[in-house]
Amino acid sequence: MTHFTTTQSIPKITKQWIVDGQNGLDSLKYTEGPIPDLGDTQVLVKIHAVSLNYRDLIIPQGKYPWPVKPGVVPGSDGAGIVLAVGKNVTRFQPGDKVVTMLNQLHIAGPVTNQSNKHGLGGSVDGTLRTIGAFDEQGLVPVPECLTYIEAATLPCAGLTAWNALFGLSGKAVTAGQYVLTQGTGGVSIFALQFAKAVGARVIATTSSNEKALFLQRLGADHVINYRETPDWGSRVKQLTPGGVGVDLVVEVAGPTTLKQSAASVKLDGTISVVGFVGGESKETMPSLLDTWINLFTARGLWVGSRLQMEDMCRAIEANPDRLHPVVDPRVFKLSQVKEAYEYLASGKHQGKVCVEIEH
Template identity: 55%
Template sequence: MKQWTVAGKGGFDDLKFDEKASVPQLGDKDVLVKFHAASLNYRDLIITKGQYPFGTSDNVVPASDGSGTVEAIGSKVTKFAKGDKVLTIFNQTHLAGSLDAQSLASGVGGMVDGTLREYGAYDELGLVAMPSNLNFLEGSTLTCAGLTAWNALYGLKSRELMSGDWVLTQGTGGVSMFALQFAKAAGARVIATTSSSDKADKLKKLGADHVINYKEDENWGETAKKLTGGAGVNHVVEVGGPVTMKQSLKAITIDGVISIIGFLGGGKTENAPGFLDCLMNICTVRGVLVGSRMQFQEMNRAIEANDIKPMVDEKVFKLANTKDAYQYMWDQKHFGKLCISIE
């Protein structure tokens, strides 16, 4: 079969394409998946550059997100049958509740071989059924970005999203787009930020109640708070990192939740807010690393019930052109999720 591997940490040139790799062998509880699509995350890009803060295996097959059909099953598999449409789970052993050391070490595309290949074998508990209202490209976007957004809004049960809440999203990447769609489906109000007037129009068409251009308004956090009538937003989906956190704190309401997803703006912390800033703003700041199998199934039910369609970038790459897809995403040319077709 054809597959990609990450052969080093020097950048995209360390992505290596093998056209004669072996199809994985099945254990008793394993499922062989014929992949039809994969989608990329920022994580995949920085793994090749040695900047990912969690563990990775040498020569790992990259990408956590994949959709496909069941090609074969092990003798003790009970959850799936040949022909079922399935999606990979990000942390293979994170079934429910909190992460632990074991589940942290089971990340697909990092520690465990990922989805940029024609076939993959996974324990049956490392897969979920694909929502019936989605095609394979749309389904391939859910594993990381979709579930991360869902966890950000619903993962803290004492502060989970409610109708009428205010949600602040940043940019037009996968997590932010999912957060916008999930929030609107729940009857929440959304303030989105972007640096592009063209993207602002697209955000409004998706239902954003307000859009702020953060390049034109450096105090966008204060502006967002004013838009709520001065009370502040209930949820901030924080993807920018240290460079945007100060504004997120300015936007948050008392007892609101800031879910830290990533650091798209870079990891420098010289001017980043600290411990006292969280105290003075009386809010909860939590780190989010995707979510569990149980949360994935909850999210999929909501996607089916509300017929939510993930935003897929208009440009879809072929498996052989994966390096070009990495560069396209690195150059921030995408809107929503960037997908790779695997046929």
């Protein structure tokens, strides 16, 4: 193979997990495979860290609503070092530290049917392996101030939060606005941090006083225990000047919270809807017509574009003290991926669940 440049010796084999079936953890198999041929515009990456997401949990369960490639290497997020580059690569060189994009083709602008078909760990091979090849368009430099593990938390949780706050150009969060975040999941923590970094105020909901302390240490201006205050929407409004409500809600829970979120948002405010980790609920969710009745904007979003990822990485580099990703202290090895999945599913983590890959 002479058609690419490298400064390191390239292994012949990659260790990797694959998703073989839809039986949950039993479908995860730890195997070996050949190093892929490197295309002209591809970059060979030695992967050092991976973070796990809710999406990774449901793919081996067969519950993921978009296509999954049979035998796919799982893993949505990863960070590592460039081993070699194809002959037409212009963006990277060997030795560069890189982090992956979830949607490999979503460079900028709106999501398209096309850009949505190349998700790592779903329709194309992901990051739970020692070495992978990715098109140069699907990678971004690791922010200087972050470790591989920290960088591996960015592609899904970080970018989703960034997009939720800043992705709608006429309604991007700015200094002085109020943002509501829900709980202590990855997206919510990033949203809290990003909001504080641009001078906004944050009201956070949570289920325990212990987590409330954690959120306050991260900078939350107000924390509401939603178990003690199930009708927390009106409490949120009270906490804002004039009782008008928050400018933006980062909605991660879905059915269980949307009603309170709609009660929290101000006139002409925004609810960024990024998932439904709260699971099902017997309560009827507000309908689309509620956007008119209560006058707000509800914006669904899926992760974000590479341009947004690059903006986010610049913001992190400029605020190394305020924007450190929160990683759960329990970090797993590549061989322990099943334990990592179980830990994520248990909900006991605080911060992102990560896998560190030794070489």
